[in-house]
Amino acid sequence: MTPAAIPHASSVGDASLLLNERDFKRIAAVLFEDSGIHLPEGKSSLVYSRLARRLRVLGLESFHDYCNLVCSEDGADERQAMLSALTTNVTRFFRESHHFVDLAKQIRTRWINPIKAGGRLRIWSAGCSSGEEPYSIALTVLSQLPDAERYDVRILATDIDERILDKAKAGLYSADAVEPIPAEMRNRWVEKLPGGDFSVGAEARNLVSFRPLNLMADWPMKGRFNAIFCRNVAIYFDQPTQDRLWSRYAPLLTPDGRLYIGHSERVGSKQFQSDGLTSYRLAGEVE
Numbered sequence: 001m002t003p004a005a006i007p008h009a010s011s012v013g014d015a016s017l018l019l020n021e022r023d024f025k026r027i028a029a030v031l032f033e034d035s036g037i038h039l040p041e042g043k044s045s046l047v048y049s050r051l052a053r054r055l056r057v058l059g060l061e062s063f064h065d066y067c068n069l070v071c072s073e074d075g076a077d078e079r080q081a082m083l084s085a086l087t088t089n090v091t092r093f094f095r096e097s098h099h100f101v102d103l104a105k106q107i108r109t110r111w112i113n114p115i116k117a118g119g120r121l122r123i124w125s126a127g128c129s130s131g132e133e134p135y136s137i138a139l140t141v142l143s144q145l146p147d148a149e150r151y152d153v154r155i156l157a158t159d160i161d162e163r164i165l166d167k168a169k170a171g172l173y174s175a176d177a178v179e180p181i182p183a184e185m186r187n188r189w190v191e192k193l194p195g196g197d198f199s200v201g202a203e204a205r206n207l208v209s210f211r212p213l214n215l216m217a218d219w220p221m222k223g224r225f226n227a228i229f230c231r232n233v234a235i236y237f238d239q240p241t242q243d244r245l246w247s248r249y250a251p252l253l254t255p256d257g258r259l260y261i262g263h264s265e266r267v268g269s270k271q272f273q274s275d276g277l278t279s280y281r282l283a284g285e286v287e
C-alpha cells in the first residue's frame, strides 16, 4: 500500500483513489502560495472532485504522486492547470446589478464632462473570470457614452487563471448567458450568431484589455482608476490577505473613485468609507 492510499478518517474518494489529509494540506499550501486562495479543511471533497480528473488525464494513481508532480520543476504546467481547476469562476452578466446602476450614475454625473474635455476614464475588473463583468462594465460605459471609442476610455480586465482569460477574450456566450443584459444594450452592442450563440460586439470589446495578473504579486499599473470592481474574489482569501488587498487598492483610486466588492465581502479598512450597498469611496473624499 502506498502512503497516499492509507485511509484516514478525513480521506475522500473511493478505494482506487483516495485524497488523504496530508495530500489535501500539501495541495492547499501550494494553492495558497500561488494565489492567496485559502482552502479550509472542509473543502477536501471539492478538491477531490476537481482534481480526480486531472490525475486520470495524467495517468497518475495517487494524490501523493500528483503532489510530487506539482511541487517539482517539471510540474510547472500542471501547477497552472491545478490552479485553474481549483479557482471558482462562477460569474454572470450584470451580476449584482446595483453596481452597474451606480457606475452609470457616476459616469453621467461626475466623469463624463472631464472625459469629453480630454480626460481619462479607467476601470479595473480584478478577477474578471470569463469576461461577463468587464463586458457589463463596457456596456454600461457605452450606455452613457455611445461614442466612447473617441475618448480616452479603457477597461482593464485581469485574472490569475489564463485558461478562463482565453474564454473571456473570445467574447462568445450562450443565449442563456446574455439573458441578464438589459434588452436595449443587448440589441445594440451584442451580436446574435447564426448558430444561436452571441458575440460581444466590437464597440464593447475594443474598450477592454485582458491581462493575466495575480493579485498577490506586484502590479504593473501606474495610473489611477475611476472604479475598481473586485467582486467575489477576496471571499476566497483569509482575512489578513483581504485586508492587504483592500489597502493596496486605495492609492490606485482617483479621489472620486469607487470600489465595488461582492455581496458577502466587507471592507474594514479605515482608508475607505461606505458609499451604498457593497460600494466604497476613499475616506474623507467627496461624496
Ligand SMILES: C[S@@+](CC[C@H](N)C(=O)[O-])C[C@H]1O[C@@H](n2cnc3c(N)ncnc32)[C@H](O)[C@@H]1O
Pocket (backbone or CB within 6 Å): 034, 035, 036, 037, 087, 088, 089, 090, 091, 092, 095, 126, 127, 128, 129, 130, 133, 158, 159, 160, 161, 164, 213, 214, 215, 216, 230, 231, 232, 233, 236, 262
Ligand atoms: C467567482 S470569480 C468572480 C468573477 C467576477 N468578479 C464576478 O463577481 O462575477 C473569482 C475569480 O477570481 C480569480 N482569482 C482568484 N484568485 C486570484 C488571484 N490571486 N489573482 C487574480 N485573480 C484571482 C479566479 O480565477 C476567478 O476567475
